[in-house]
Amino acid sequence: MTLSRRTLLRNTALAASFATMPFSLRYSLAAEDTQPFSYEALIDRARAMAGVDYEAPYRPRPEIVQQIDYEQHGKLKFKPQRSLFSGSPDTEGAAAYPLEFFHLGQYFTKRVKMHLVEGDKARLIAYNPDLFEMPEDSPARQLPSDAGFAGFRLQEWHEADDWDHQDWVAFLGASYFRAIGAAGQYGLSARGALINAAVPSSGEEFPDFTEFYIAEQSDPNAPVVVCALLDGPSITGAYRFKLWRGLDRDKGVTMEVEAALFLRKDIERLGLMPLTSMFWYGEYGRERLKDWRPEVHDSDGLAMWTGSGERIWRPLNNPSSMRISAFSDDNPQGFGLLQRDRNFDHFRDGVMYDRRPCLWVEPLSPLGKGAVQLLEIPTDDEIHDNIGAYWVPADPAVAGKSYSLHYKLHWLNTEPYEATNVAQTIATRIGRGGQPGKPRPANVYKFAVEFDRPPVMTQIPYGVFPDVNVTTSAGSVSRAFCEPVPNGNVWRASFDLEIMPGELADLRMYMSLDGKPLTETWLYQFSPDLVIF
Structure with a gap:
Protein backbone atom coordinates (compact mmCIF):
# COMPACT_ATOMS: atom_id res chain seq x y z
CA MET A 1 0.00 0.00 0.00
CA THR A 2 1.30 3.45 -0.91
CA LEU A 3 0.21 6.49 1.09
CA SER A 4 -0.13 9.74 -0.83
CA ARG A 5 0.81 13.02 0.82
CA ARG A 6 -2.84 14.12 0.75
CA THR A 7 -3.94 10.90 2.44
CA LEU A 8 -1.19 11.34 4.99
CA LEU A 9 -2.35 14.85 5.88
CA ARG A 10 -5.87 13.59 6.39
CA ASN A 11 -4.66 10.80 8.65
CA THR A 12 -5.20 11.76 12.28
CA ALA A 13 -3.09 8.86 13.57
CA LEU A 14 0.14 10.36 12.30
CA ALA A 15 2.48 8.51 14.63
CA ALA A 16 0.92 5.13 13.89
CA SER A 17 1.01 5.76 10.15
CA PHE A 18 4.58 7.02 10.06
CA ALA A 19 6.12 3.56 10.05
CA THR A 20 4.19 2.58 6.91
CA MET A 21 5.20 5.63 4.84
CA PRO A 22 7.54 5.28 1.89
CA PHE A 23 11.06 6.44 2.71
CA SER A 24 10.77 9.57 0.56
CA LEU A 25 7.73 10.80 2.50
CA ARG A 26 9.16 10.00 5.89
CA TYR A 27 12.40 11.93 5.38
CA SER A 28 11.61 14.32 2.46
CA LEU A 29 15.11 14.30 0.99
CA ALA A 30 15.95 16.91 -1.61
CA ALA A 31 17.29 15.94 -5.03
CA GLU A 32 20.74 17.30 -4.24
CA ASP A 33 21.00 14.69 -1.45
CA THR A 34 21.10 11.91 -4.06
CA GLN A 35 24.37 10.75 -5.62
CA PRO A 36 25.60 7.83 -7.75
CA PHE A 37 26.95 4.96 -5.67
CA SER A 38 28.84 1.71 -6.07
CA TYR A 39 31.28 -0.19 -3.88
CA GLU A 40 33.90 0.07 -6.63
CA ALA A 41 33.54 3.86 -6.63
CA LEU A 42 33.94 3.86 -2.85
CA ILE A 43 37.23 1.97 -3.25
CA ASP A 44 38.39 4.59 -5.75
CA ARG A 45 37.56 7.34 -3.24
CA ALA A 46 39.51 5.62 -0.50
CA ARG A 47 42.50 5.15 -2.82
CA ALA A 48 42.45 8.84 -3.80
CA MET A 49 42.09 9.97 -0.17
CA ALA A 50 45.26 8.09 0.76
CA GLY A 51 47.20 10.42 -1.54
CA VAL A 52 46.14 13.63 0.22
CA ASP A 53 46.42 14.98 3.75
CA TYR A 54 44.04 13.68 6.39
CA GLU A 55 41.09 15.84 7.40
CA ALA A 56 39.46 15.04 10.72
CA PRO A 57 35.70 14.34 10.75
CA TYR A 58 33.30 17.14 11.63
CA ARG A 59 32.64 17.56 15.35
CA PRO A 60 29.53 19.70 15.89
CA ARG A 61 29.58 22.00 18.93
CA PRO A 62 32.17 20.02 20.98
CA GLU A 63 31.40 22.00 24.13
CA ILE A 64 27.75 20.89 23.89
CA VAL A 65 28.44 17.28 22.93
CA GLN A 66 30.73 16.91 25.97
CA GLN A 67 27.71 17.64 28.17
CA ILE A 68 25.92 14.57 26.78
CA ASP A 69 27.50 12.17 29.29
CA TYR A 70 26.60 8.52 29.84
CA GLU A 71 23.41 9.37 31.74
CA GLN A 72 22.28 12.04 29.28
CA HIS A 73 23.07 9.83 26.29
CA GLY A 74 20.95 7.04 27.73
CA LYS A 75 17.93 9.34 27.63
CA LEU A 76 18.34 9.97 23.88
CA LYS A 77 16.45 6.94 22.62
CA PHE A 78 15.57 6.52 18.98
CA LYS A 79 11.81 6.33 18.54
CA PRO A 80 10.91 2.86 17.23
CA GLN A 81 7.98 4.25 15.24
CA ARG A 82 10.46 6.36 13.29
CA SER A 83 12.64 3.39 12.31
CA LEU A 84 13.29 2.92 8.63
CA PHE A 85 12.03 -0.34 7.14
CA SER A 86 9.58 -1.05 9.97
CA GLY A 87 6.43 -1.45 7.90
CA SER A 88 4.49 -4.58 7.03
CA PRO A 89 5.70 -6.82 4.15
CA ASP A 90 3.16 -5.37 1.68
CA THR A 91 4.07 -1.77 2.47
CA GLU A 92 6.16 0.20 0.00
CA GLY A 93 9.58 0.87 1.44
CA ALA A 94 9.31 -1.90 4.05
CA ALA A 95 12.26 -4.17 4.65
CA ALA A 96 13.08 -7.10 6.86
CA TYR A 97 15.17 -5.35 9.51
CA PRO A 98 14.26 -1.90 10.91
CA LEU A 99 17.10 0.61 10.92
CA GLU A 100 17.74 2.96 13.84
CA PHE A 101 20.45 5.53 14.60
CA PHE A 102 22.59 6.47 17.60
CA HIS A 103 22.84 10.06 18.80
CA LEU A 104 26.11 11.91 19.33
CA GLY A 105 27.45 12.03 22.87
CA GLN A 106 30.49 12.48 25.07
CA TYR A 107 32.01 9.21 23.86
CA PHE A 108 30.80 9.54 20.25
CA THR A 109 31.64 13.08 19.21
CA LYS A 110 32.13 12.82 15.43
CA ARG A 111 29.45 13.06 12.79
CA VAL A 112 29.01 9.90 10.71
CA LYS A 113 27.13 10.34 7.45
CA MET A 114 24.34 7.85 6.77
CA HIS A 115 23.01 7.00 3.32
CA LEU A 116 20.22 4.84 1.98
CA VAL A 117 21.23 2.87 -1.13
CA GLU A 118 18.54 2.36 -3.76
CA GLY A 119 19.94 0.60 -6.82
CA ASP A 120 22.93 2.60 -8.03
CA LYS A 121 21.95 5.72 -6.07
CA ALA A 122 22.57 6.78 -2.48
CA ARG A 123 20.58 9.35 -0.55
CA LEU A 124 21.79 11.16 2.54
CA ILE A 125 19.73 10.58 5.67
CA ALA A 126 19.47 13.91 7.44
CA TYR A 127 19.70 14.31 11.20
CA ASN A 128 16.46 15.34 12.90
CA PRO A 129 16.12 15.70 16.69
CA ASP A 130 12.48 14.61 16.37
CA LEU A 131 13.74 11.09 15.64
CA PHE A 132 14.78 10.75 19.30
CA GLU A 133 13.08 10.84 22.64
CA MET A 134 14.76 13.96 24.03
CA PRO A 135 14.13 15.55 27.45
CA GLU A 136 13.34 19.25 27.39
CA ASP A 137 16.53 20.08 29.28
CA SER A 138 18.79 17.86 27.18
CA PRO A 139 21.99 19.53 25.90
CA ALA A 140 21.28 17.78 22.57
CA ARG A 141 18.62 20.38 21.82
CA GLN A 142 21.40 22.95 21.35
CA LEU A 143 23.09 21.05 18.51
CA PRO A 144 22.94 22.41 14.94
CA SER A 145 20.77 20.89 12.24
CA ASP A 146 23.80 19.29 10.56
CA ALA A 147 24.89 17.47 13.74
CA GLY A 148 24.44 14.07 12.15
CA PHE A 149 24.44 10.64 13.78
CA ALA A 150 27.04 8.65 15.72
CA GLY A 151 26.20 5.20 14.34
CA PHE A 152 23.38 2.81 13.55
CA ARG A 153 21.87 -0.52 14.48
CA LEU A 154 19.57 -3.07 12.91
CA GLN A 155 16.59 -4.43 14.82
CA GLU A 156 15.21 -7.95 14.65
CA TRP A 157 12.83 -8.91 11.83
CA HIS A 158 10.09 -6.29 11.74
CA GLU A 159 7.27 -8.80 12.30
CA ALA A 160 8.87 -10.20 15.47
CA ASP A 161 7.14 -9.23 18.69
CA ASP A 162 10.33 -7.79 20.18
CA TRP A 163 11.77 -5.98 17.14
CA ASP A 164 11.37 -2.53 18.70
CA HIS A 165 13.64 -3.34 21.66
CA GLN A 166 15.97 -6.04 20.33
CA ASP A 167 18.79 -5.18 17.94
CA TRP A 168 21.22 -7.70 16.49
CA VAL A 169 24.06 -5.63 15.04
CA ALA A 170 25.45 -2.19 15.86
CA PHE A 171 28.16 0.07 14.41
CA LEU A 172 29.18 2.74 16.91
CA GLY A 173 32.42 4.54 17.73
CA ALA A 174 35.55 4.80 15.53
CA SER A 175 35.53 1.60 13.45
CA TYR A 176 33.97 -0.62 16.13
CA PHE A 177 31.02 -2.90 15.47
CA ARG A 178 29.44 -5.88 17.18
CA ALA A 179 26.66 -8.44 16.91
CA ILE A 180 24.73 -10.75 19.17
CA GLY A 181 25.43 -14.45 19.11
CA ALA A 182 23.19 -17.49 19.21
CA ALA A 183 22.26 -16.73 22.84
CA GLY A 184 20.99 -13.25 21.92
CA GLN A 185 23.62 -11.36 23.91
CA TYR A 186 26.19 -8.71 22.97
CA GLY A 187 29.76 -9.09 24.18
CA LEU A 188 33.05 -8.52 22.39
CA SER A 189 33.54 -6.25 19.36
CA ALA A 190 35.26 -6.25 15.99
CA ARG A 191 37.01 -3.30 14.33
CA GLY A 192 37.82 -2.13 10.85
CA ALA A 193 41.56 -1.82 11.51
CA LEU A 194 43.98 -1.62 14.41
CA ILE A 195 46.76 0.97 14.16
CA ASN A 196 49.81 1.01 16.46
CA ALA A 197 48.21 -0.49 19.54
CA ALA A 198 50.78 -0.78 22.33
CA VAL A 199 53.35 1.28 20.40
CA PRO A 200 54.68 3.80 22.97
CA SER A 201 56.51 5.95 20.42
CA SER A 202 53.37 6.92 18.53
CA GLY A 203 50.35 5.89 20.58
CA GLU A 204 47.35 4.07 19.18
CA GLU A 205 45.43 5.61 16.30
CA PHE A 206 41.69 5.07 15.92
CA PRO A 207 40.51 5.47 12.31
CA ASP A 208 36.81 6.13 11.83
CA PHE A 209 34.03 4.79 9.70
CA THR A 210 33.00 8.24 8.46
CA GLU A 211 30.26 7.24 6.01
CA PHE A 212 27.81 4.33 5.78
CA TYR A 213 25.75 3.20 2.81
CA ILE A 214 22.90 0.88 3.80
CA ALA A 215 20.71 -1.04 1.37
CA GLU A 216 17.25 -2.18 2.40
CA GLN A 217 16.53 -5.91 2.35
CA SER A 218 13.00 -7.31 2.18
CA ASP A 219 14.04 -10.98 2.53
CA PRO A 220 14.87 -11.81 6.18
CA ASN A 221 17.06 -14.74 5.13
CA ALA A 222 19.17 -12.66 2.70
CA PRO A 223 22.02 -10.43 3.88
CA VAL A 224 21.73 -6.74 4.63
CA VAL A 225 24.48 -5.02 2.61
CA VAL A 226 26.32 -2.15 4.28
CA CYS A 227 29.28 -0.28 2.78
CA ALA A 228 31.56 1.95 4.83
CA LEU A 229 34.32 4.48 4.23
CA LEU A 230 37.28 4.29 6.63
CA ASP A 231 39.52 7.31 7.24
CA GLY A 232 42.37 8.03 9.63
CA PRO A 233 45.71 9.86 9.75
CA SER A 234 47.59 6.75 8.53
CA ILE A 235 44.99 4.74 6.61
CA THR A 236 41.94 4.87 4.36
CA GLY A 237 39.68 2.08 3.25
CA ALA A 238 36.41 0.87 1.78
CA TYR A 239 34.39 -1.95 3.33
CA ARG A 240 31.44 -4.00 2.17
CA PHE A 241 29.58 -5.98 4.84
CA LYS A 242 27.01 -8.65 4.10
CA LEU A 243 25.15 -9.19 7.36
CA TRP A 244 23.16 -12.40 7.82
CA ARG A 245 20.65 -12.77 10.64
CA GLY A 246 17.81 -14.95 9.35
CA LEU A 247 14.70 -16.06 11.20
CA ASP A 248 16.45 -18.84 13.10
CA ARG A 249 18.00 -16.90 15.98
CA ASP A 250 19.85 -19.97 17.24
CA LYS A 251 22.23 -19.59 14.30
CA GLY A 252 23.68 -16.31 15.57
CA VAL A 253 25.02 -13.72 13.12
CA THR A 254 27.38 -14.13 10.18
CA MET A 255 29.18 -11.31 8.36
CA GLU A 256 31.02 -11.55 5.07
CA VAL A 257 33.50 -8.69 4.84
CA GLU A 258 35.38 -7.30 1.86
CA ALA A 259 37.86 -4.51 2.43
CA ALA A 260 40.35 -2.47 0.40
CA LEU A 261 42.88 -0.62 2.58
CA PHE A 262 45.40 2.06 1.58
CA LEU A 263 48.21 3.41 3.78
CA ARG A 264 48.92 7.13 4.00
CA LYS A 265 51.87 6.61 6.35
CA ASP A 266 54.18 3.91 7.63
CA ILE A 267 52.50 1.89 10.38
CA GLU A 268 54.59 0.06 12.96
CA PRO A 396 56.25 -4.06 6.71
CA ALA A 397 53.23 -1.75 6.47
CA VAL A 398 54.70 1.22 4.60
CA ALA A 399 53.10 4.29 3.07
CA GLY A 400 51.60 3.58 -0.35
CA LYS A 401 50.97 -0.10 0.38
CA SER A 402 47.46 -1.51 -0.11
CA TYR A 403 45.65 -4.58 1.20
CA SER A 404 42.68 -6.52 -0.12
CA LEU A 405 40.78 -8.59 2.45
CA HIS A 406 37.93 -11.05 2.19
CA TYR A 407 36.81 -12.87 5.33
CA LYS A 408 33.86 -14.00 7.41
CA LEU A 409 33.02 -13.18 11.00
CA HIS A 410 30.99 -15.79 12.88
CA TRP A 411 29.18 -14.58 16.03
CA LEU A 412 28.19 -17.88 17.67
CA ASN A 413 28.25 -19.87 20.90
CA THR A 414 31.39 -21.66 19.75
CA GLU A 415 33.74 -21.70 16.76
CA PRO A 416 31.99 -22.74 13.52
CA TYR A 417 34.44 -25.51 12.58
CA GLU A 418 35.05 -27.46 15.76
CA ALA A 419 37.66 -30.18 15.65
CA THR A 420 36.26 -33.70 15.93
CA ASN A 421 39.56 -35.54 16.23
CA VAL A 422 41.03 -33.75 19.27
CA ALA A 423 39.62 -32.69 22.65
CA GLN A 424 39.02 -29.05 23.52
CA THR A 425 40.34 -27.26 26.58
CA ILE A 426 37.49 -26.42 28.93
CA ALA A 427 39.33 -25.17 32.05
CA THR A 428 42.75 -23.98 33.21
CA ARG A 429 43.47 -24.12 36.94
CA ILE A 430 46.54 -22.95 38.86
CA GLY A 431 47.54 -23.71 42.45
CA ARG A 432 50.49 -24.44 44.71
CA GLY A 433 52.77 -27.20 43.51
CA GLY A 434 54.07 -30.21 45.33
CA GLN A 435 52.26 -33.12 46.98
CA PRO A 436 49.37 -32.98 49.47
CA GLY A 437 50.40 -33.80 53.00
CA LYS A 438 53.96 -32.59 52.49
CA PRO A 439 55.51 -29.11 52.84
CA ARG A 440 54.76 -27.13 49.69
CA PRO A 441 57.99 -26.09 47.96
CA ALA A 442 58.62 -22.42 47.24
CA ASN A 443 58.30 -21.12 43.69
CA VAL A 444 56.48 -24.25 42.44
CA TYR A 445 53.07 -23.94 40.78
CA LYS A 446 50.66 -26.68 39.77
CA PHE A 447 48.69 -26.49 36.52
CA ALA A 448 45.59 -28.60 35.95
CA VAL A 449 44.17 -28.37 32.44
CA GLU A 450 40.86 -30.05 31.67
CA PHE A 451 39.81 -31.36 28.26
CA ASP A 452 36.45 -32.64 27.14
CA ARG A 453 36.41 -36.17 25.72
CA PRO A 454 36.04 -36.69 21.98
CA PRO A 455 35.23 -40.24 20.80
CA VAL A 456 38.92 -41.07 20.33
CA MET A 457 39.56 -40.60 24.07
CA THR A 458 36.56 -42.61 25.22
CA GLN A 459 38.03 -45.59 23.36
CA ILE A 460 41.22 -45.61 25.43
CA PRO A 461 41.40 -48.99 27.23
CA TYR A 462 40.88 -48.99 30.97
CA GLY A 463 44.14 -48.48 32.82
CA VAL A 464 45.91 -46.87 29.85
CA PHE A 465 47.02 -43.28 30.38
CA PRO A 466 48.02 -40.96 27.54
CA ASP A 467 51.29 -39.05 27.51
CA VAL A 468 51.36 -35.44 28.75
CA ASN A 469 53.77 -33.50 26.56
CA VAL A 470 54.90 -30.27 28.26
CA THR A 471 57.59 -27.77 27.35
CA THR A 472 58.49 -24.44 28.93
CA SER A 473 60.69 -21.53 27.93
CA ALA A 474 61.68 -20.82 31.55
CA GLY A 475 61.89 -22.86 34.74
CA SER A 476 61.46 -26.63 34.87
CA VAL A 477 58.53 -29.03 34.63
CA SER A 478 57.90 -32.08 36.85
CA ARG A 479 55.13 -34.43 37.98
CA ALA A 480 53.30 -34.45 34.65
CA PHE A 481 50.44 -36.96 34.51
CA CYS A 482 46.81 -37.26 33.40
CA GLU A 483 43.64 -38.91 34.65
CA PRO A 484 39.95 -39.11 33.80
CA VAL A 485 37.85 -36.84 36.01
CA PRO A 486 35.24 -38.77 38.01
CA ASN A 487 31.59 -38.09 37.19
CA GLY A 488 32.42 -36.12 34.07
CA ASN A 489 33.22 -36.52 30.41
CA VAL A 490 36.60 -34.90 31.08
CA TRP A 491 40.31 -35.74 31.21
CA ARG A 492 42.68 -33.68 33.32
CA ALA A 493 46.39 -33.16 32.60
CA SER A 494 48.51 -31.85 35.49
CA PHE A 495 52.09 -30.78 35.97
CA ASP A 496 54.26 -28.67 38.26
CA LEU A 497 56.32 -25.69 37.12
CA GLU A 498 59.23 -24.43 39.19
CA ILE A 499 59.97 -20.83 38.25
CA MET A 500 61.66 -17.94 40.02
CA PRO A 501 60.02 -14.55 40.69
CA GLY A 502 60.41 -12.19 37.74
CA GLU A 503 60.70 -14.97 35.16
CA LEU A 504 58.21 -15.41 32.32
CA ALA A 505 57.40 -18.88 30.98
CA ASP A 506 55.74 -19.73 27.66
CA LEU A 507 54.14 -23.11 28.29
CA ARG A 508 53.05 -25.62 25.67
CA MET A 509 51.17 -28.84 26.41
CA TYR A 510 49.06 -31.52 24.74
CA MET A 511 48.08 -35.13 25.41
CA SER A 512 48.92 -37.96 23.02
CA LEU A 513 48.78 -41.73 22.71
CA ASP A 514 51.20 -43.72 20.56
CA GLY A 515 52.47 -40.43 19.15
CA LYS A 516 49.03 -39.25 18.00
CA PRO A 517 47.64 -36.01 19.50
CA LEU A 518 44.44 -36.49 21.50
CA THR A 519 43.91 -32.84 22.44
CA GLU A 520 44.36 -29.42 20.97
CA THR A 521 47.61 -27.69 21.92
CA TRP A 522 47.29 -25.68 25.12
CA LEU A 523 49.51 -22.59 25.29
CA TYR A 524 49.91 -20.32 28.29
CA GLN A 525 52.12 -17.43 29.33
CA PHE A 526 52.84 -17.53 33.05
CA SER A 527 54.73 -15.44 35.56
CA PRO A 528 54.46 -15.74 39.36
CA ASP A 529 52.83 -12.31 39.63
CA LEU A 530 49.67 -13.72 38.03
CA VAL A 531 48.66 -15.60 41.19
CA ILE A 532 48.30 -14.89 44.90
CA PHE A 533 48.34 -17.62 47.57
Missing part, protein backbone atom coordinates in the same frame (compact mmCIF):
# COMPACT_ATOMS: atom_id res chain seq x y z
CA ARG A 269 51.83 -2.35 13.96
CA LEU A 270 48.97 -2.86 11.50
CA GLY A 271 46.33 -5.24 12.82
CA LEU A 272 43.93 -6.65 10.24
CA MET A 273 40.56 -8.23 11.07
CA PRO A 274 40.95 -7.12 14.72
CA LEU A 275 38.81 -8.32 17.63
CA THR A 276 38.46 -6.58 20.99
CA SER A 277 37.24 -8.13 24.25
CA MET A 278 37.38 -8.04 28.05
CA PHE A 279 39.03 -10.48 30.45
CA TRP A 280 39.27 -9.53 34.12
CA TYR A 281 39.73 -12.97 35.67
CA GLY A 282 38.70 -16.60 35.21
CA GLU A 283 38.97 -19.68 37.40
CA TYR A 284 42.63 -18.69 37.81
CA GLY A 285 44.48 -15.44 38.49
CA ARG A 286 45.12 -13.02 41.34
CA GLU A 287 42.05 -10.86 40.55
CA ARG A 288 39.76 -13.58 41.95
CA LEU A 289 40.18 -12.02 45.40
CA LYS A 290 38.92 -8.58 44.30
CA ASP A 291 35.31 -9.39 43.45
CA TRP A 292 32.56 -11.68 44.76
CA ARG A 293 31.85 -13.36 41.42
CA PRO A 294 33.71 -16.56 40.49
CA GLU A 295 34.65 -15.30 37.01
CA VAL A 296 34.26 -12.08 35.00
CA HIS A 297 35.04 -12.05 31.27
CA ASP A 298 33.53 -11.62 27.81
CA SER A 299 36.04 -14.11 26.38
CA ASP A 300 38.22 -16.70 28.08
CA GLY A 301 40.64 -17.72 25.34
CA LEU A 302 42.18 -17.27 21.92
CA ALA A 303 41.57 -20.22 19.57
CA MET A 304 43.66 -20.74 16.44
CA TRP A 305 43.46 -23.16 13.53
CA THR A 306 46.84 -22.97 11.83
CA GLY A 307 47.70 -23.36 8.19
CA SER A 308 49.20 -26.76 8.99
CA GLY A 309 45.98 -27.90 10.69
CA GLU A 310 47.05 -27.65 14.33
CA ARG A 311 44.36 -26.59 16.82
CA ILE A 312 45.60 -24.23 19.53
CA TRP A 313 43.98 -22.82 22.67
CA ARG A 314 45.55 -19.96 24.59
CA PRO A 315 43.74 -19.00 27.84
CA LEU A 316 43.63 -15.25 28.40
CA ASN A 317 45.49 -13.36 31.11
CA ASN A 318 45.04 -10.10 32.96
CA PRO A 319 48.77 -9.35 33.28
CA SER A 320 50.52 -6.91 35.58
CA SER A 321 51.98 -5.12 32.54
CA MET A 322 51.02 -4.90 28.88
CA ARG A 323 51.99 -7.96 26.85
CA ILE A 324 51.88 -8.95 23.18
CA SER A 325 52.19 -12.59 22.12
CA ALA A 326 52.78 -13.42 18.45
CA PHE A 327 51.90 -16.78 16.87
CA SER A 328 53.60 -17.01 13.48
CA ASP A 329 51.71 -18.79 10.72
CA ASP A 330 51.34 -19.18 6.98
CA ASN A 331 47.77 -18.91 5.65
CA PRO A 332 45.92 -19.69 8.89
CA GLN A 333 42.51 -21.27 8.55
CA GLY A 334 41.02 -19.12 11.27
CA PHE A 335 41.28 -17.61 14.74
CA GLY A 336 38.92 -16.17 17.29
CA LEU A 337 38.26 -14.93 20.80
CA LEU A 338 35.89 -17.42 22.41
CA GLN A 339 33.71 -17.70 25.48
CA ARG A 340 33.85 -21.46 26.05
CA ASP A 341 32.51 -21.36 29.58
CA ARG A 342 28.69 -21.50 29.33
CA ASN A 343 27.90 -22.39 32.95
CA PHE A 344 25.93 -19.62 34.69
CA ASP A 345 27.14 -20.84 38.10
CA HIS A 346 30.69 -19.95 37.04
CA PHE A 347 29.66 -16.26 36.76
CA ARG A 348 26.58 -15.73 38.97
CA ASP A 349 25.92 -12.38 37.31
CA GLY A 350 22.72 -10.97 35.83
CA VAL A 351 24.61 -9.41 32.91
CA MET A 352 24.85 -12.93 31.45
CA TYR A 353 28.53 -13.44 30.83
CA ASP A 354 27.68 -17.08 30.13
CA ARG A 355 25.75 -15.94 27.03
CA ARG A 356 28.43 -13.71 25.51
CA PRO A 357 29.20 -14.65 21.89
CA CYS A 358 32.33 -16.20 20.48
CA LEU A 359 33.78 -14.41 17.46
CA TRP A 360 35.62 -16.45 14.84
CA VAL A 361 37.54 -15.01 11.87
CA GLU A 362 37.50 -17.16 8.74
CA PRO A 363 39.77 -15.92 5.92
CA LEU A 364 38.14 -16.38 2.50
CA SER A 365 41.29 -15.39 0.61
CA PRO A 366 44.87 -16.41 1.52
CA LEU A 367 46.59 -14.24 4.12
CA GLY A 368 50.14 -15.39 3.39
CA LYS A 369 52.82 -15.20 6.06
CA GLY A 370 52.40 -13.27 9.25
CA ALA A 371 51.25 -13.76 12.83
CA VAL A 372 48.15 -13.79 14.94
CA GLN A 373 48.96 -11.38 17.74
CA LEU A 374 47.32 -11.37 21.16
CA LEU A 375 47.35 -8.09 23.10
CA GLU A 376 46.71 -8.28 26.86
CA ILE A 377 46.43 -5.07 28.89
CA PRO A 378 46.13 -4.87 32.70
CA THR A 379 42.70 -3.95 34.01
CA ASP A 380 41.17 -3.61 37.47
CA ASP A 381 37.54 -3.62 36.36
CA GLU A 382 35.18 -5.19 33.86
CA ILE A 383 34.33 -1.88 32.17
CA HIS A 384 37.54 -1.85 30.11
CA ASP A 385 38.23 -3.79 26.94
CA ASN A 386 41.75 -5.06 27.60
CA ILE A 387 42.13 -7.89 25.05
CA GLY A 388 42.91 -7.67 21.34
CA ALA A 389 43.49 -10.34 18.69
CA TYR A 390 44.38 -9.57 15.07
CA TRP A 391 46.42 -10.61 12.04
CA VAL A 392 49.73 -8.86 11.30
CA PRO A 393 51.22 -9.46 7.82
CA ALA A 394 54.92 -10.38 7.71
CA ASP A 395 55.87 -7.59 5.30
